[in-house]
Amino acid sequence: MKSVLGQCGIGALLLLAVLLAGRLQDFSSLHVGSGAQMASAAAVVAAWVGWTARAAWPRRRDDLPHDVGGILVVHASQTGFATELAERTAAALREGGVRVDVRDLAGLGASDLATATRALFIASTTGEGDAPDGAMAFQREVMRAAPDLHHLTYAVLALGDRDYEDFCAFGRDLDRWLHARGALPWFDRIEVDNGDEGALRHWQRQVTQLAGAAEQPDWQRPAYQAWRLRERLLLNPGSVGAPCFHLALTPDDPAHLAWEAGDVVEIGPRRARGDADVLPHREYSIASLPADGSLHLVVRQQRGADGLLGSGSGWLTALAAEGDAIDLRVRRNAGFHVPADARPVLLVGNGTGIAGLRALLKARIARGHLRNWLLFGERHEQADRLHVDELERWRDAEQLERLDLVWSRDVRGPRYVQDRLRAAAEPVRQFVADGATIYVCGSLAGMAPGVDAALREILGDRAVEDIAAAGRYRRDVY
Known part of the structure; x- marks a missing residue:
């Protein structure tokens, strides 16, 4: 009780003062035989102390019989930054002697939340306010459900970029959903604009305090x-x-x-x-x-x-x-690495997106994995051949199983890569059925949502979300 009052004793003592001073006339009649009144007053005090203790710090491990212990650190990342921050958060907690379970939101279910009492969520937003690709299944299946999370204390670090209209949209949605399901915030949501170091320092200090760890050097991006x-x-x-x-x-x-x-x-x-x-x-x-x-x-x-x-x-x-x-x-951007095995890959991109796709193809060819299909789009065939000569050499050497080039300004056949996808619907279905992983790299405006819409038309919404959750639909878009 001493530690409880040390954290939240002001509220409890104020209430006691009211009971003892402001209501003294009531206590003058409290003698042997008025135990019901005394018990009622004691219950009020106990309730207040209990509520403020709950708000002051996370519950102890023995508060719930199914508490897995420690703190759940959950990341939802598109380009790897949220994952990197989750690892730093976990390290800060371990420095304070706290047990940590680091999890990807892609693999988190309602049953995991049912057994956790403390959780930190680090959530990126991608595209125009979307959840990261790997988090779509959680958004669809868990966030549309109505689990009781009154046992959970949590905090959210939302990552975003104010250049986009729906800044930190997924992190905000996740925070609102947790609160609506009864979870109790440890502290207010922290929003990070484009890696803002001040916001990251604020999160770090909150985490350090939660862990009871010694002061640590401020997080900095690794030196150039x-x-x-x-x-x-x-x-x-x-x-x-x-x-x-x-x-x-x-x-x-x-x-x-x-x-x-x-x-x-x-x-x-x-x-x-x-x-x-x-x-x-x-x-x-x-x-x-x-x-x-x-x-x-x-x-x-x-x-x-x-x-x-x-x-x-x-x-x-x-x-x-x-x-x-x-x-x-x-x-490191592990979410866009090539599969370790020889499964097929379907690569789709436009413009400078050829950069990421070129590296993936080089890695596949170096490993002898040759079931590679690339759809690439630019403006004019004669002037906009961004490494296309190299792509054609790979195709001719049978290191690239199929190469579809789409020239939007030459207006011969489908204008964009998403149109070419639709025109090749049956081969796309077969490639995916063969276990293909899909990679999309290039512009966020137009191309990426267009490709996503085409894939959903070809495969169905559920199938697209399932392959994303399985790590078989990966995007590096900007």
Whole structure:
């Protein structure tokens, strides 16, 4: 009881004061024989202390007979950042001696929540307010149900980007659903805009306090490594679209030539050569393998409405000169890695999405896994051949089982990759029936939702959500 009052004794003592001072005339009649009144007063005090204790900190392990112990740390990630933060959260909790069970929301069911009393959720939002691909089954099956979660204390870290209209939509939906089912928040939802370090520090301190751990250094994104721009090649001369470049970078330390196909890089752009200030990072899909000897990117030059170069693309495609230092770090993106076995893969993308798909194909070919089908779209066949010559060589060498190229401005047959998918509905069904994993890389606007709609028409909503939950529908869209 002493520890309870230490945390929430103010409320209890105030109530006692009211009972003892403000209602003194009632207590003057409390003598032997007025036990019912005394019991009633004691019950009120006990109820208040119990409620404030529940709000003050998580319940003990023995509060429920089915408590699995420790804290459930759940991540719902699209590009791997939520998973990375879940691992950091778990490490902070373990530092305080707390047992931790780290789980992917994709594999979490109502029965898991029924046996947990404490949970931390780290949830990304993708697309225009959507749940990550792997979380769709949880959203469909668990969040549409009505489990009683009054036994659960929780907190939510919602990841998003304010450049999109439905900022942190899935994290907010998850928070509202947990609360509506009776779960008690540990603290208010924390929202993170594009990796904002202040919000992440706030989450870290809350977690550290929950664990009772000693103060820890602030979380920081891992320090950038020193790389050099070695090559910049225009891929689309004569295109009606913005210039698109193939870039090759090498690290000052060769040991940093380490990543897997599907991983992404974070670049720290600068305003000009020699500028000491590093701007907010920009992410790009890696287009090569370490065995290539350099890290390849495919970057389209962007300009704002004012005509000024974008900070990331401008730095890489115009401001930095060959040989200049580039601040770079590789970030693991396990959700976009290739299968370890020889199952078929269906790859769909457009524009600079060829970067991520090219790396996946390189990895498959290197392993001798040749059941690869690529659908790729750009504007004009003559001007927008982003690594297409290489793709055709792979097809001719039977390292690429099928190659469908779609040129939207040449208007011959289907205009977009989603149209070509619909036209090939039966082969798509057969590929999926053969166990294929589907990869989508490229633009969020138009292409990604169009491909998703086409797949749902071909396979059915339930089948698409099932393969996503099984890790067989993976997207890297932006």
